[in-house]
Amino acid sequence: MDERTRYFRQLRKLRGSARRWSVVGGGLTAAAAVLTPYAGIGLADAAWAASAGASAALAWWRWSDHRALAATPAPPPAPPAIPGQRLVAAVERFPAGRQVLQEVRRHKERYALRGSAVAQAWDRLDRANATLTGLAGRLTGPGEAATLEAAVAEQWLRDLGQRVASVERAIPLSPPDQRPGIVQAHESLAKQFTEGVTAYERLVAAAASYVAEEGHPASAQHPALGGLIEATDRLRGIAEGLSELRRPATPAA
Template sequence: MASERAKHLKRLRRLHRSARGWSVRAGLLTGATAILVPYSGLGLPDAFWAAGAGGSIAIAIWRWMDLRAFRALPVPPEPDPALVGAQAREKLVGIVAKLPAGRTAIAEFGRQRESFKLRGLTVAEPWRRLDRASAMLAGLVGRLGPHAEAAVLDATVAEQSLRDLAQRTASVERAMSLGPAGDSLRPAHASLAAQLEQGVSAYEQFVTAAAGCVAEDSATIGNLADATAFLKGVAEAMSDLRSTPRASTA
């Protein structure tokens, strides 16, 4: 998408080319009229030459006036490179999202980007395991049947809570590297890391149970009850997280 500055300069060049082109036409027609009229006398064809020359002169004058008026307008400033980059990314994402596998590719790219940000931190491994379990669950959703919709929805909410917990844990771990003052954050970090490990393990157990339902090719009440029990473990872990005072992670 062209910026306002680029559009302004493009129109300025277009007006300049137009004014110069009509000036050349007016000069050619005027010269032809000045030569042909005295040479063959004034006739009907010469009237057309003269009219064309006069009209070209008038249009050329108008074009130069338009160019002069447009040049007097302020040129828009250079666009912010960050804003231009963001707009380009949004446009690219919109194009890719329209492709058959575009949304899947965008989601995968987002996961890879977040994994890269967590590289070198203790939460990187739980995050990788959560990504893998989430991808497995996404492949099982269409085969679990309508009876598992509520359980899958709860699992989705639990996954987002786990990702939020991972980001909180990563923020605390980064703050721990600020010197001696960061040592006071070690107990809070250890508590958050333990909760994250417990939650990811419970989520993996839920996905394993869901895979077992698919493997047996039936949606029996017993299988769904087992999957729901695993999911309750995830929900309980998230409840413990919400009850933890935020002051302990500051």
């Protein structure tokens, strides 16, 4: 829901609430004015009057809020959405759809890099990113900061890889006198991308080591494993004891 739609919805809610409380307050005020002269001010009449006053006050507050909001300029209308964008937004509302769209975008980016000098390094970046995504849920404490740094580095590397591929496609179209400079710049960018992917892989390896060491118990055996072994032995002993009790006794000779 965009800001303009939310603004007008809130305006309608305030107007409707103010009207309802105005009607309730008017009805209670009229009832109190008619019923009070017949028997004087009693307990019931005091309740009628109090309800009428409270309703009138609420109606006044609602109308004040409505006037204040109406005096605020409405947000500008959102640009019309393209049908394809609407479909993408609808699919992204579901976790499974979001994963499918991410996979489609990944294949689209990989297809744009086909035949490029950084295609293999791009595949390595995809594998390292998938591995880090699986480890992200277990990276706590200092690992969370490393995850944020890895996300920033991944965006930079993907932008750099696409830039390398764009420059590489422009090399055959460049004039002969300018081609050596473009080739040199392309090689420098490609080297920077490859070194960045290698550093990203090292970060993923360090994250895996962190997760492994954090989950490793201080002793050689995890307490949960020892508990499983003890429970198994205990149940086996109970089962053997029950078997001995149910076994018929051997008659004496």
